[in-house]
Amino acid sequence: MEERGLGGEEIEFLRMSYREYYYRAASSMWIPRRLEAREVGFLTFDGGHRRHLRFSSPGELIAEILREIPWGVFYSVSLYEDPGNPEMERKGWMGADLVFDIDVKDLHPACIEEHDFYICNDGSVHRLAERPMGCRRVDWVCPMCVEAGRKEVLKLLDVLQRDMGIRPDAISVYFSGHRGFHVHVEDENLMDMGREARAQIVDYLMLNSYNIEFLEGFLRTTEDGLETLAGWPWRIAEVLRQRYGVPPTLRALEALTKGEVETAISSAVRDVAVHVDPQVTMDLSRIFRMPTSLNEKTGMMKQRCADVVACDPLKDAVAIGDYPVKVEISYAPKLQIGGYIYGPYKRTALKLPAFVAAFLVSKGVAKVIK
Amino acid sequence: MSFGAEELGDLPFIQEAGELLIRKGYGLSMDELVENWSEPFVAAGVKRARDAVMEGHVDGSLNGMAPEQRILSFVVAALVVRATGNQYAIKRFALAEAKRLEERVFQRIRSNRYDAAVLLSAIYSRILGMSLERVDRTIGPERFEVDLGLRDYLSLSSSLDASKWGIVNRVVVGGRVYMKLEDAARLLRSGIADRIERRVSSMEIPSPPAPIAEAAAKLSEEVVKTRPPPAAAAVSVSREQYPPCIRSILKRLEAGENLPHSARFLLATFMVNIGMPTDDVIALFSRSPDFNERVTRYQVEHIAGLRGGKRYSVPACPKLVAQGLCARDDTCDDIRNPISYLRRRPAGAGGGGNGGTRPGRRRDRISEDEL
Numbered sequence: 001m002e003e004r005g006l007g008g009e010e011i012e013f014l015r016m017s018y019r020e021y022y023y024r025a026a027s028s029m030w031i032p033r034r035l036e037a038r039e040v041g042f043l044t045f046d047g048g049h050r051r052h053l054r055f056s057s058p059g060e061l062i063a064e065i066l067r068e069i070p071w072g073v074f075y076s077v078s079l080y081e082d083p084g085n086p087e088m089e090r091k092g093w094m095g096a097d098l099v100f101d102i103d104v105k106d107l108h109p110a111c112i113e114e115h116d117f118y119i120c121n122d123g124s125v126h127r128l129a130e131r132p133m134g135c136r137r138v139d140w141v142c143p144m145c146v147e148a149g150r151k152e153v154l155k156l157l158d159v160l161q162r163d164m165g166i167r168p169d170a171i172s173v174y175f176s177g178h179r180g181f182h183v184h185v186e187d188e189n190l191m192d193m194g195r196e197a198r199a200q201i202v203d204y205l206m207l208n209s210y211n212i213e214f215l216e217g218f219l220r221t222t223e224d225g226l227e228t229l230a231g232w233p234w235r236i237a238e239v240l241r242q243r244y245g246v247p248p249t250l251r252a253l254e255a256l257t258k259g260e261v262e263t264a265i266s267s268a269v270r271d272v273a274v275h276v277d278p279q280v281t282m283d284l285s286r287i288f289r290m291p292t293s294l295n296e297k298t299g300m301m302k303q304r305c306a307d308v309v310a311c312d313p314l315k316d317a318v319a320i321g322d323y324p325v326k327v328e329i330s331y332a333p334k335l336q337i338g339g340y341i342y343g344p345y346k347r348t349a350l351k352l353p354a355f356v357a358a359f360l361v362s363k364g365v366a367k368v369i370k
Numbered sequence: 371m372s373f374g375a376e377e378l379g380d381l382p383f384i385q386e387a388g389e390l391l392i393r394k395g396y397g398l399s400m401d402e403l404v405e406n407w408s409e410p411f412v413a414a415g416v417k418r419a420r421d422a423v424m425e426g427h428v429d430g431s432l433n434g435m436a437p438e439q440r441i442l443s444f445v446v447a448a449l450v451v452r453a454t455g456n457q458y459a460i461k462r463f464a465l466a467e468a469k470r471l472e473e474r475v476f477q478r479i480r481s482n483r484y485d486a487a488v489l490l491s492a493i494y495s496r497i498l499g500m501s502l503e504r505v506d507r508t509i510g511p512e513r514f515e516v517d518l519g520l521r522d523y524l525s526l527s528s529s530l531d532a533s534k535w536g537i538v539n540r541v542v543v544g545g546r547v548y549m550k551l552e553d554a555a556r557l558l559r560s561g562i563a564d565r566i567e568r569r570v571s572s573m574e575i576p577s578p579p580a581p582i583a584e585a586a587a588k589l590s591e592e593v594v595k596t597r598p599p600p601a602a603a604a605v606s607v608s609r610e611q612y613p614p615c616i617r618s619i620l621k622r623l624e625a626g627e628n629l630p631h632s633a634r635f636l637l638a639t640f641m642v643n644i645g646m647p648t649d650d651v652i653a654l655f656s657r658s659p660d661f662n663e664r665v666t667r668y669q670v671e672h673i674a675g676l677r678g679g680k681r682y683s684v685p686a687c688p689k690l691v692a693q694g695l696c697a698r699d700d701t702c703d704d705i706r707n708p709i710s711y712l713r714r715r716p717a718g719a720g721g722g723g724n725g726g727t728r729p730g731r732r733r734d735r736i737s738e739d740e741l
């Protein structure tokens with residue numbers, strides 16, 4: 001946290017903004033089900049962590065959030081007999097929600113090269129490709145990042161529902177408040193899956209250890225046979241059908257690809273595979289950002305996307321007020337949040353709505369001017 | 371369906387098998403068993419215990435015996451194995467018995483697929499509490515006969531080779547995994563072995579009658595003689611210097627767990643690549659309940675490049691993450707391969723981390739591939 005170089009004024013401003021938000025939102029905070037069996041953790045404004053907290057009622061948790069005003073609020077995806085026990089082995093694991101993290105950075109959209117940057121101690125700003133030594137990377141977020149994430153979420157939902165048979169009402173999608181999406185599955189049937197079973201689910205989604213002969217085998221059929229495909233073989237066939245404009249039987253592909261069928265399949269696999277962060281799904285001792293809490297990287301909240309196709313997180317996840325705050329900005333690419341476009345800025349002092357100021361301050365590129 | 375007498379003869383570990391014995395006039399008291407110690411089923415049972423534990427399979431000659439005789443021979447075998455008090459022996463016995471059932475199911479598949487599907491479905495539901503549904507679904511060129519819930523499939527397949535059994539290489543639709551009967555029969559093994567192991571472990575024999583105690587003592591002696599001591603001592607690099615993922619696997623191996631194929635491959639490639647002699651690597655695996663020296667030797671030598679010429683390298687960290695084997699802690703820094711852990715950590719500086727044990731269901735793994 002220190003590396004962002006936030007001074008006392010900045011911390012004070014953020015803390016005040018967070019306090020205002022949490023008091024306003026107290027009655028509508030999202031609370032994990034079976035809270036009493038969850039470990040709760042706070043990231044505090046002094047950069048410290050308070051872990052292994054246990055709350056027996058929503059009221060108790062909200063009271064503690066209002067007392068502490070944390071920078072980040074997290075809860076365990078696992079349920080424990082004794083969630084407050086500081087020793088992981090002694091918490092008494094009882095099961096865990098199935099969660100997925102889609103980090104836009106892993107999807108490599110072109111916009112990242114354009115807006116992410118390095119800022120050095122002397123104030124100089126560098127593009128990603130320059131990789132300057134000893135400088136701090138600043139991750140930005142833009143509508144294209146959101147679209148890349150949204151597309152991946154839709155791929156994930158399709159596989160979870162169609163292949164894994166998970167009911168849509170057991171799945172909730174959230175914008176992380178920064179540059180990603182979190183997908184929560186609450187299905188009693190899947191709660192007791194251990195790390196290895198979850199690794200299998202991740203492997204399925206990412207198509208990491210797919211066997212090319214397995215996929216190819218399903219194309220060794222007639223055009224009518226292709227109509228009966230399901231699961232990954234079906235998705236792969238659909239991509240190939242679009243790419244080559246004909247029903248992708250193995251015979252047709254061999255002719256069209258001049259014998260390079262495996263290359264064509266591998267390329268289709270890259271298109272359909274879902275990119276999730278494997279560790280987040282497999283790590284059962286992890287604490288996960290709590291929906292409706294604020295993200296310390298931006299001051300925006302982790303916000304439910306009830307309608308994944310239509311939600312507009314860069315607008316909807318704005319949680320901090322819009323009262324004017326004067327800031328001195330060292331450098332900021334164009335920023336589109338709360339429905340308006342701000343910047344780009346370079347060595348400027350100006351008044352901005354508090355939620356924009358909070359974003360820039362959280363990114364360590366602006367100072368608050370009294 | 372309810373199991374007929376013939377089928378119960380191959381399912382001697384379930385309650386209905388005991389009921390069949392009572393219907394046929396066999397009491398199950400220990401005294402009665404000892405009184406009948408000269409009956410053929412006793413000798414068959416003692417042999418059955420030895421074959422299962424020492425050879426890893428049960429003799430097919432049992433198949434010719436009447437169902438109640440087969441059940442009785444199982445009871446004798448289970449008592450003998452239980453009386454050894456040796457958990458490793460119990461695991462070996464359970465695995466061999468599960469393989470025997472599997473072979474019987476395969477015979478049924480060869481003679482009548484419809485009957486076999488009904489039987490398999492009954493075994494899944496009555497013994498494992500899982501619903502294996504009979505279907506007739508053609509997907510592309512493949513025709514599938516049964517499907518199993520994803521959660522159940524994962525719990526039965528977790529120790530099997532992912533290139534064949536991983537769900538990524540299966541047709542998964544609507545939360546069901548589609549299979550042919552042969553796969554459903556093979557998939558039973560770990561679940562059945564687990565049931566048998568629990569059944570045998572839970573038998574109480576406070577003071578085993580002399581004949582059982584004698585047979586158990588003989589078997590015990592043989593087990594101890596052939597099962598080598600922990601091989602950790604043979605390792606030249608001290609164990610604290612291993613990366614957390616390797617330490618975690620060794621710990622599981624020593625706890626008598628049947629490791630997944632991916633974990634065995636990691637352990638073998640790591641040890642081969644740090645220069646551990648092949649025999650010592652094989653000895654490490656001898657702690658595994660499903661150890662088969664011939665197969666292990668073949669596979670380890672293959673990994674070491676002694677067969678086929680190509681020496682396998684240690685899988686990189688991202689791959690291990692994907693396989694659920696990574697136990698990264700602070701001591702790993704940003705290494706990309708477990709082998710780099712040794713190069714960057716001077717002797718004695720291992721420390722940190724506890725081998726990365728995680729909560730979750732870790733028991734009950736029986737591996738297909740013998741490595």
